[in-house]
Amino acid sequence: MLRQLKMGWTLVLKMIKFNVASINCCTETEGPNKRLTIWFQGCTIRCKGCCNPDYQPLKPRNILSLEDLIKIIKVSQLNYNIEGVTYSGGEPTLQQNLPLLTAAIHKLGLGVISFTGKKYEDVSDILAGCDVVLDGKYIDSKRENKRKILGSINQRIIVLSDRYPNCEDWFFNNESKTVEINVSDYIFANGDAVL
Numbered sequence: 537m538l539r540q541l542k543m544g545w546t547l548v549l550k551m552i553k554f555n556v557a558s559i560n561c562c563t564e565t566e567g568p569n570k571r572l573t574i575w576f577q578g579c580t581i582r583c584k585g586c587c588n589p590d591y592q593p594l595k596p597r598n599i600l601s602l603e604d605l606i607k608i609i610k611v612s613q614l615n616y617n618i619e620g621v622t623y624s625g626g627e628p629t630l631q632q633n634l635p636l637l638t639a640a641i642h643k644l645g646l647g648v649i650s651f652t653g654k655k656y657e658d659v660s661d662i663l664a665g666c667d668v669v670l671d672g673k674y675i676d677s678k679r680e681n682k683r684k685i686l687g688s689i690n691q692r693i694i695v696l697s698d699r700y701p702n703c704e705d706w707f708f709n710n711e712s713k714t715v716e717i718n719v720s721d722y723i724f725a726n727g728d729a730v731l
């Protein structure tokens with residue numbers, strides 16, 4: 537019976553898929569502490585002035601299984617001592633199996649912060665288990681200039697667990713707005729917008 541259960545879970549790990557636009561294995565600009573960040577592919581919200589228009593089309597990009605993602609996260613934990621994972625996009629809540637990924641990340645002892653362009657109340661099921669949610673669409677005419685990585689002033693920081701008790705301090709620490717540039721096969725920039 538135990539063996540059957542184990543085989544069942546192994547199959548689930550391989551069968552559950554996510555549509556991923558890109559991954560940064562260790563960044564210090566997508567939330568408190570060192571984090572792995574996953575940008576999911578696909579968003580139907582289409583905010584004017586979206587910072588990631590390439591991640592809007594609803595098309596397969598990099599289809600990774602739950603097992604693949606857990607392996608990548610474990611390697612980042614080992615190599616970079618990451619404290620958590622951030623979901624960005626694209627719209628993370630379009631990934632129907634997100635709660636399983638969140639649960640697997642927590643099992644590794646890591647925290648989870650997620651962006652969503654929707655209202656948290658409308659997607660609380662799919663964001664179940666997240667420690668912090670940054671919600672709301674980007675409104676170009678209401679640009680944020682006080683808080684890090686949030687695009688517009690309507691977006692909320694919703695703290696859902698006691699894992700990041702002082703996380704608002706990180707977002708309001710405006711003195712250290714940061715952009716990271718990674719150069720490998722291609723050039724990849726993330727962090728705060730340079731205005």
Ligand code: SF4
Pocket residue numbers: 579580581582583585586587588589591592625626627652653654673674
């Ligand atoms: S919700 Fe985010 S990814 Fe989607 S269009 Fe708006 S800014 Fe872009």
